[in-house]
Amino acid sequence: MxxxxxxxxxxxxxxxxxxxxxxxxxxxxxxxxxxxxxxxxxxxxAVTRLAQDIHDLDYLILVIITLITVFVTGLLFWVIVRYNKKRNPEPASFTHHTPVEIAWTIGPILILVLIGAYSLPILFRQQEIPxxxxxxxxxxxxxxxxxxxxxxxxxxxxxxxxxxxxxxxxxxxxxxxxxxxxxxxxxxxxxxxxxxxxxxxxxxxxxxxxxxxxxxxxxxxxxxxxxxxxxxxxxxxxxxxxxxxxxxxxxxxxxxxxxxxxxxxxxxxxxxxxxxxxxxxxxxxxxxxxxxxxxxxxxxxxxxxxx
Known part of the structure; x- marks a missing residue:
């Protein structure tokens, strides 16, 4: 124009x-x-709904990644203490653990579904111009x-x-x-x-x-x-x-x-x-x-x- x-x-x-x-x-x-x-x-x-949505999404993801970090860090320390050479001189020889493999597959999927269910409506609201x-x-x-x-x-x-x-x-x-x-x-x-x-x-x-x-x-x-x-x-x-x-x-x-x-x-x-x-x-x-x-x-x- x-x-x-x-x-x-x-x-x-x-x-x-x-x-x-x-x-x-x-x-x-x-x-x-x-x-x-x-x-x-x-x-x-935040003085718009769009900005407030971004703040809320950031807070949700911050909570999720904090929980994951705490869990993984705790798991590492537990493995170090429980399965060190001194306490476990005879290492296990198994190669698979089905419940653990199911858990580490389904868990991340559920987390991603949660993030997607919350973030996609926010993205659509930003991109759909009124x-x-x-x-x-x-x-x-x-x-x-x-x-x-x-x-x-x-x-x-x-x-x-x-x-x-x-x-x-x-x-x-x-x-x-x-x-x-x-x-x-x-x-x-x-x-x-x-x-x-x-x-x-x-x-x-x-x-x-x-x-x-x-x-x-x-x-x-x-x-x-x-x-x-x-x-x-x-x-x-x-x-x-x-x-x-x-x-x-x-x-x-x-x-x-x-x-x-x-x-x-x-x-x-x-x-x-x-x-x-x-x-x-x-x-x-x-x-x-x-x-x-x-x-x-x-x-x-x-x-x-x-x-």
């Missing part, structure tokens, strides 16, 4: 003045939820993402804050260097509503979606293989040039969520983050009107405040 970007929006994405887009995409008061935390272990909070409330096309580029709101006729590019395309001449004159954290970059992050902790995660423009709605992402790439990933949503899909793949999610909590390109895609792979802001339906509609006007040049009706 042809991207409907106005000339001014296209220039803004590459020029030194992306302030309008940033202001339109900033939703104040959102909690930062989907972000890595130093010193923590485990998954990010009817979308919002459809967004994500295009991976070296090294930024382009997004098209398919049903609304506009699109924009999304760069990491601090990427070369987001640098202004004033920032460069002040000694700032692209992709390096310094005082200028910290100020740049704070001006966009982020903190120092969101360095390498925050983008100058974010994907904005409504809470509680089914979002279908169409994922592809323009040059090499990329991957669109948001851990808190439980989604990851490779973007392959010439192919169009889909994923879906339905976030049940408002907030700011981060992801990264998850396929090694070249020199600046580490500087290709993803930012998604999940907002209320009212905030989404307000943002959508501004985005249509800015990115596609679609004028929006004026509203007159009532007394």
């Amino acid at each position: 042809k991207k409907l970007l106005s000339a001014s929006a296209l220039l803004a994405s590459f020029s030194a003045l992306p302030a309008l887009a940033q202001d339109n995409l900033r939703i104040d008061g959102l909690e930062v939820i989907g972000t890595p935390v130093d010193g923590e272990m485990g998954f990010q909070p 009817e979308a409330d919002v459809t967004i096309k994500a295009i991976g580029n070296q090294w930024y993402w382009s997004y098209e709101y398919v049903d609304d006729g506009f699109g924009f590019d999304s760069y990491m804050i601090g990427a070369p395309a987001t640098m202004t001449s004033e920032e460069e004159a002040a000694g700032a260097i692209a992709n390096r954290l310094d005082d200028v970059m910290i100020a740049k992050l704070e001006a966009a509503g982020y903190s120092r902790d969101e360095w390498l995660l925050a983008t100058d423009t974010a994907v904005v979606v409504p809470v509680g709605k089914t979002i279908v992402m169409q994922v592809t790439a323009s040059d090499v293989i990329h991957a669109w990933t948001i851990p808190a949503f439980g989604v990851k899909q490779d973007g392959v040039p010439g192919r169009l793949a889909e994923l879906w999610f339905n976030a049940d909590k408002e907030g700011v969520y981060f992801g990264q390109c998850s396929e090694l895609c070249g020199q600046a792979h580490a500087y290709m983050p993803i930012t998604v802001k999940v907002v209320s339906e009212a905030a989404y509609q307000e943002w959508l009107g501004r985005a249509k006007e800015e990115y596609a040049g679609i004028p929006q009706p004026l509203t007159v405040a009532s007394n």
Whole structure:
């Protein structure tokens, strides 16, 4: 689908003045939820059913492999103690033990059936794309993402804050260097509503979606293989040039969520983050009107405040 970007929006994405887009995409008061935390272990909070399914499956398999490990380790110690040369000087000469062979055949089969019975419905739920409330096309580029709101006729590019395309001449004159954290970059992050902790995660423009709605992402790439990933949503899909793949999610909590390109895609792979802001339906509609006007040049009706 042809991207409907106005000339001014296209220039803004590459020029030194992306302030309008940033202001339109900033939703104040959102909690930062989907972000890595130093010193923590485990998954990010699950805010979709898909992510919760993955967490539950991981826990089930963790229990199974722990029990197997404990059983096998205990069996090894028992054999070492019970059948060592000192306690068993005359080794047995049998070569078969039918009950044991039946057990070690049926046992793993039952375990695999249990895992399959639990995991296959989860896989089908991920792969069966439901009817979308919002459809967004994500295009991976070296090294930024382009997004098209398919049903609304506009699109924009999304760069990491601090990427070369987001640098202004004033920032460069002040000694700032692209992709390096310094005082200028910290100020740049704070001006966009982020903190120092969101360095390498925050983008100058974010994907904005409504809470509680089914979002279908169409994922592809323009040059090499990329991957669109948001851990808190439980989604990851490779973007392959010439192919169009889909994923879906339905976030049940408002907030700011981060992801990264998850396929090694070249020199600046580490500087290709993803930012998604999940907002209320009212905030989404307000943002959508501004985005249509800015990115596609679609004028929006004026509203007159009532007394």
